[in-house]
Every structure is written in structure tokens, then in C-alpha cells.
Amino acid sequence: MKTMLKNYCTTNQARIFTALILTGILSVSSGGTLIKNAMAATANQPTQTTSEVLKGKIKTNRLPNQVVNAVLRDLARRERISTKELKIVDYSQQTWRNGCLELPQPDELCTQALVPGWRVVVSNGQQNWVYHTNSNGRFLRLATAQTPSVNLPTSVKNAVLQAASGRLQQPVSRLNITQAQQKTWRDGCLELGGIDELCLAALTPGWRVVVSAVNQTLVYHTNQTGSVIRLNEKASENTDDDKVKPVPIPTSELPPPLDQNVVFRQISSGGFAGRTYETVLLKDGGLIRVRIGDANDSERSVRRISVQQVEQFQRLLQRYRFSNYKNLNYPAPNGAADYITYTLTSRQGTVQYNDISRNDLPQNLLKVINAWNQINSNTQT
Structure with a gap:
């Protein structure tokens, strides 16, 4: 980072030097003084400028000075170090989901209002x-202050960061463990077992670890050493992941439950034709539309797939936690028209989405x- 900032300042100095020559201001007698003053002006830019150049590109939304100062002063006070030793290395605009800036203290009641603000990384x-x-920085919270990770074993830390790095396709250097809490899980599956999974009924000491990256937060459950680790996908889902904000489906609008021999059902309605189709997948592989x-x-x-394919699809529903989206609707944008609404129902619940917002849905969904679409396209009459 220091090298990057040095190059940035050097480039600015060169530009200033060139401008002075072109305008004829620079002279033999006063040139040294002008260059010295220009270099001093560049070096004395506000602290926030150091965070404007990140990974070779310019940030379009500048971090306000009052936020910079508030964060640096708070951390300097906490760590009892000078603000000169601290540098803002990353930041991004955020809209927090509650008045606690998504960092509530135990048993704290948070106002359920969206709060515009910033996520700031200091080093x-x-x-x-x-x-x-x-x-404006008048209200701030240190993520690591809520549940310090000082006592987190190195083996657990490394296991969690490696898992998060693989899932987010980001280097470990860009990830931060913002929370780490000792837990005693109720079973050997760390309380994240699948519906048909056999979990050892024994108390398992371990950790709940939160990893943060830009626009993404992952929550992991681990055992005491990190040799067993599972992602809590439901807790990891956030507003950044869900580009379309889901709303509950009213009970009166839920479709009827599945018949005993039905594994999965899709109801599609709307579009230009305004027709409604129902497609069901049976346990024996029958696919009826x-x-x-x-x-x-x-x-x-009437089409058919193999029983093995049916079982594989059922395992996929469990693997990607279809139940996490139980009775949720991902609506179309306001003013949209002629779109098709899809209502998907399994034994785990029902979810609705539409063809306009499909690509903005959570990745697991x-x-x-x-x-499911592949099953529909690959079956034969």
C-alpha cells in the first residue's frame, strides 16, 4: 500500500511540474521553491485520500472526512496508539438493516430501520x-469489539478463512474474522444437519465464527480444533446477497400441500398469454405437466426421469437448504408487466420468484x- 501511495504522489508531482513548465511560471530562481511547495501540498492531502487509490482504481464515492476522523480516533483510543500509525485500507457504502448497524450487543433491542452508512477497514x-x-460517523461500531477473536485457535482461524476464501473466490488477505464466539453445539453436526442426516447426539464444544468481505458475510460453525466446519447458510444470507428483497407469502396465498406421491411442484402463471401451468415430479420419476x-x-x-435422478434432486434440495426460503416471495420490480411468476413447492416449503428478477436471486436458490429446469429440459416423452 505504501508503494502504491508513493507512486500516486510521485505521479501527481510530475503532473504539477509539467504544468508549471507549460504555463511559463517556473523560473531558474524560483523553481525550487515552487516545486517544494507543490510537493508539500500533495503530501499534506487529507487522510481519506490514502483510501482513494485501491487496487489500481479510483473510488467514485469518497469517504467523508468526519467518518475518517471518527473511526481513526476511536481505534486509537481503544488500542492506545497514535492515529499516525493507522491507515484506512478499504471502505464501501452500505445500508445497514437496523439501528445497531448489524452489530447488536447481547439482548440489545435494535430499531428496524435502514441506516445509510459505511463499512471501513483500518490497518x-x-x-x-x-x-x-x-x-456521518457520529454513530459507529467496531465489528471485532462485539465478540473478540483473540482466543480463537489458529487451526480454527485458518480452516475458516480457507473455507471462506474458496467459497467467495477471494484471497485470504481480503477476508476478516469479525466475530468469534465459543459455543457448545447440541450434536455432532454442529446444529446444521440435513433432514435425513444422522447426527451424533453428543454435546460438541466449538466456535461460531463470522467472516466478512466486501458486500458479503459468512457464518461458520466449527468443532474445537477446526477439523469439522460447516457453513450456516441461513445466517450467511444478507441484503447484499439478496439483491431482491424477499417478502413473506401470505398464508391465504400459499398453494395446497403436495400429495403423498409428489416430490416437487412448479406452478407458472402470467406472461403475455396469461396461462397457468402445473408441473409435478413424482417419486417414481414421472413428470406431469x-x-x-x-x-x-x-x-x-407425461415424461419420465430415473428414480436415481429423483433421489439426486432431493439430496440437492437438502444440500442447498431449500427450506431456508420457506414461504418467501421474491417480487418483480415496481411497474413491471407481462412477467411470469413461478411457485416452487417441496416438502420443505414454498418459494416464489419471477423471470425478470431471476438472476438477482440468492445463489443457492x-x-x-x-x-429443476435441467430436469424439465432433459426428460423425454
């Missing part, structure tokens, strides 16, 4: 600290949808 060259602030309201049943189609 002393050896350690990083992550802050959540409001828009009908149009609702077709008196002659003329559009019925998309994986389920893609697998």
Missing part, C-alpha cells in the same frame, strides 16, 4: 479492524432452480 500494517458507521383450466386436458404431457 496498522499488522492487523485489520472493521468498523460499521452511519453516514397440465394447463390449469384446460377442459379437454389437451395440453397434458438459483442452483435449485437450475437443477
